[in-house]
Amino acid sequence: MTSEQAKRILALYRPRIDANDPQFADALAQAGRDPELARWLEDQCTIYEAVRSKLKDAPVPEDLLDKTLRHRPAAWRSQPWLRLAACLVLLAGVAYFWLGRGPKPPTFDNYRRTMANVVSKYRMSLESNDADRVRTFLANNQAPADYELPKSIAGQHLLGCATLSWDGHPVSLLCFRHQKGEDLWLFVRRQTRLKGAPSSTQRVYGEINQVNTASWHQGGNLYLLATRGDPALLRDSLQ
Amino acid sequence: MPSPPDFESLARRYYRDLYYFAFSLAGNEAEASDLVQETFYIWALKGEQLREFDRAKSWLFTTLHREFLQITRRRVRFQEQDLDEVQQELPPVTPDVVNRIDAATALNSLAKIDERYRAPLALYYLEDYSYQEISAILNVPLGTVQSRIARGKAQLLALLTSGTAAVNSAGGAS
Numbered sequence: 516m517t518s519e520q521a522k523r524i525l526a527l528y529r530p531r532i533d534a535n536d537p538q539f540a541d542a543l544a545q546a547g548r549d550p551e552l553a554r555w556l557e558d559q560c561t562i563y564e565a566v567r568s569k570l571k572d573a574p575v576p577e578d579l580l581d582k583t584l585r586h587r588p589a590a591w592r593s594q595p596w597l598r599l600a601a602c603l604v605l606l607a608g609v610a611y612f613w614l615g616r617g618p619k620p621p622t623f624d625n626y627r628r629t630m631a632n633v634v635s636k637y638r639m640s641l642e643s644n645d646a647d648r649v650r651t652f653l654a655n656n657q658a659p660a661d662y663e664l665p666k667s668i669a670g671q672h673l674l675g676c677a678t679l680s681w682d683g684h685p686v687s688l689l690c691f692r693h694q695k696g697e698d699l700w701l702f703v704r705r706q707t708r709l710k711g712a713p714s715s716t717q718r719v720y721g722e723i724n725q726v727n728t729a730s731w732h733q734g735g736n737l738y739l740l741a742t743r744g745d746p747a748l749l750r751d752s753l754q
Numbered sequence: 755m756p757s758p759p760d761f762e763s764l765a766r767r768y769y770r771d772l773y774y775f776a777f778s779l780a781g782n783e784a785e786a787s788d789l790v791q792e793t794f795y796i797w798a799l800k801g802e803q804l805r806e807f808d809r810a811k812s813w814l815f816t817t818l819h820r821e822f823l824q825i826t827r828r829r830v831r832f833q834e835q836d837l838d839e840v841q842q843e844l845p846p847v848t849p850d851v852v853n854r855i856d857a858a859t860a861l862n863s864l865a866k867i868d869e870r871y872r873a874p875l876a877l878y879y880l881e882d883y884s885y886q887e888i889s890a891i892l893n894v895p896l897g898t899v900q901s902r903i904a905r906g907k908a909q910l911l912a913l914l915t916s917g918t919a920a921v922n923s924a925g926g927a928s
Contacts, residue, residue, distance in 0.1 A: 527904060532882050558849075565852035566914070567879050570864060572857035575773045579787050583765045586791040587798045641760050652760075 518552040521545035525552075530560040621682040623712035623730070623737075629681060630702045630739055631726040639690060642675040649676045649689065658687040662703045662736055667752045671699060697744030699752065706737045713737070718753055722746065729753055759810055764801075765794050768811055771880065772818055774861065778876035779822045781865035789825075793818040812883075816891045819873055845912045855914055863913040871906025878903045 521542035528539050546553045641652045646669070654660035658678040671691040679686040684704055691699040706712060712732065713719045719730045727746040730739045742748055769790055776786035776793075796817050797810075804813050852860075864876060877888045888903075889896040 561849045562847055565849045569857050569860035570879050573861035575770050580769050583791050583794050
């Protein structure tokens with residue numbers, strides 16, 4: 516390969532990005548043998564970086580991000596919600612089959628039963644271990660975000676969250692990985708006339724379909740903590 | 755299977771990159787902004803169908819480019835030349851000349867080169883994609899991509915150094 520041929524090939528060469536592209540290997544080798552070609556290549560790389568830097572410094576409309584975030588499909592149109600809706604329809608169907616009647620009254624037992632089934636079917640809306648970000652996400656999606664986490668729960672590894680709806684009321688779902696490896700799911704909803712629901716911070720424990728639950732009321736919210744693991748895990752976590 | 759990246763974090767991460775790409779295609783702020791918004795809108799509707807979420811960025815670039823083509827309804831088919839046939843007469847440029855140009859002018863210049871060269875050249879300068887990846891994003895053969903980049907580069911450097919009048923004499927557009 517002559518230096519002139521190498522120069523034609525290296526006219527497209529980008530430092531760093533194309534360093535391992537085999538189409539440039541021979542031409543780069545030629546530059547290693549020809550100091551004049553090497554200087555030319557160095558100039559070309561410098562010019563490339565200068566142009567790249569200029570282009571990436573160009574101004575972006577200040578309101579573009581806000582507009583982009585506002586210009587999004589209604590939640591029900593996006594795929595995760597469609598899946599969630601399908602999931603809830605399925606759950607409703609299963610509940611109908613189990614109980615042999617139509618829609619269930621909004622009792623705490625029904626709420627707990629539905630949430631216990633959700634743990635095997637839900638999909639996280641946001642994956643993040645940033646507690647502030649999760650809280651903001653839930654608030655932005657009109658789900659309960661004024662929850663108070665028991666200290667032992669707040670210390671577990673946060674995985675993310677999801678927003679649900681039950682009986683027309685939004686429900687926040689926070690997902691944790693316990694230090695013992697088990698998953699913990701915390702459901703939070705406003706305490707709005709739910710028959711049979713706990714009315715104090717005293718924990719009410721139960722088990723539905725191999726999902727162990729603990730429930731309590733605090734600060735206007737109804738909390739439901741669930742795990743597939745050892746029921747002692749809930750008691751230990753909530754002490 | 756991992757969950758898809760959430761809309762907001764994806765938008766925050768890539769909206770600038772997509773805007774530069776969109777501006778280089780459309781040549782004006784309003785249309786570029788619309789393209790970016792539309793691209794993320796499509797992501798919200800269809801992005802979950804993507805199986806490899808680490809390719810979300812490429813998917814966004816491909817979608818934006820496709821949207822641009824649909825909007826402009828390009829019907830002209832250009833004859834392409836192989837890279838070997840392209841006369842790559844790069845205009846004499848020094849880094850100092852480039853450094854004296856402001857960033858907005860540089861991006862405007864990219865949007866002024868021949869339309870068919872803009873997309874590959876924007877990806878060439880703004881992103882870290884290989885030529886194969888650029889070829890896949892734009893759905894254009896590899897040789898054509900390289901040919902367009904070579905010609906577009908000559909036009910851009912001519913614009914940056916000599917003003918718009920020089921563009922017609924650079925790159926030998928067919």
